[in-house]
Amino acid sequence: MKDLGELRYFLAIEFARSKEGILMHQRKSALELISETGLGAAKPAMPPMDINVKFTNKEYDDHVFNDTNQAEPIVDQGSYQRLIRKLLYVTVTRPYISFCFQNLSQYLQAPKKSHMEEALRIVKYLKKQQDQGVLLSSNKNNVIAAYCDADWVACPNSRKSVTSYAIKMGYSLIIWKSKKQTTVFKSSAEAEYRSLASTMAKIVWIVELIKELGIDVTLMSRCIVIVRLQYK
Structure with missing residues (x-):
């Protein structure tokens, strides 16, 4: 066994110690996610999700509109799933986006344009709140x-x-x-x-x-x- 000193970085989670306690955050992961999605120059979003939005699946739209031409287009399933998977790990230290993630993770099989837009909105929110995390109080x-x-x-x-x-x-x-x-x-x-x-x-x-x-x-x-x- 080897003593590596105080824990500072483990499984993409950063640890900052102070008199108030230990702060767990994922600033590096958030910056990498912003860079991968190409939102480095985008304006930060507040709040992480529109409170008035109601997500629906393709079957619901087909039943309501009775016309597939009026339904929202389906986006690339693979890119949406990769983005949601990365957001899942970010929720380890960001509990305030758990509700948003819970909504978006239900549409992995047939994501729509509105689902992808809201997922990218969360990334824009992370851009404004890069250093936020969970404080383990002393x-x-x-x-x-x-x-x-x-x-x-x-x-x-x-x-x-x-x-x-x-x-x-x-x-x-x-x-x-x-x-x-x-x-x-x-x-x-x-x-x-x-x-x-x-x-x-x-x-x-x-x-x-x-x-x-x-x-x-x-x-x-x-x-x-x-x-x-x-x-x-």
Whole structure:
């Protein structure tokens, strides 16, 4: 074995140490991705995805328009898949693009022009936020806190909602996820409770894992659940 000193670079993840803690970021990977996509001279985009956009697949367009000429053209499948694969690895230290990636990764088989444009928009966003990452705080705080939400009927193709949650240990973000729910719910309240149930299951798992490592943890004493009801 050989001591290489303090960890600074590993698996394309850069580590910067300070009094506040350890910052994990992927600035080099972001710059390489910007260069490979030819967006070095492009203007940075904010935010990473348009909040009003709703992605659809080719079957949905054919059913709605009843005319293949009105549907968006299909882009090169291979180039889109390579771009999404690279964005997947960037989400290791950039949890704020997880929801965007979750949407775009559903159309790998037949991507459209709008899908590629939004994927390139994320790359433009990374250009503005090159040094952003995940901070592992040096503050010794073993309180587990979790935040979750659900986007009701986020997918127009399947009418399913999307669950998103983030779990923090003290001031450090340790787990995050954005995933489409497996069941179609008739109200936003049902989708919210399903998101809460998924988050609680993950909390139980992470607490037991931390206890096996010999670390004492406590859960946040207050739990606030906000449910948005939508009526027609």
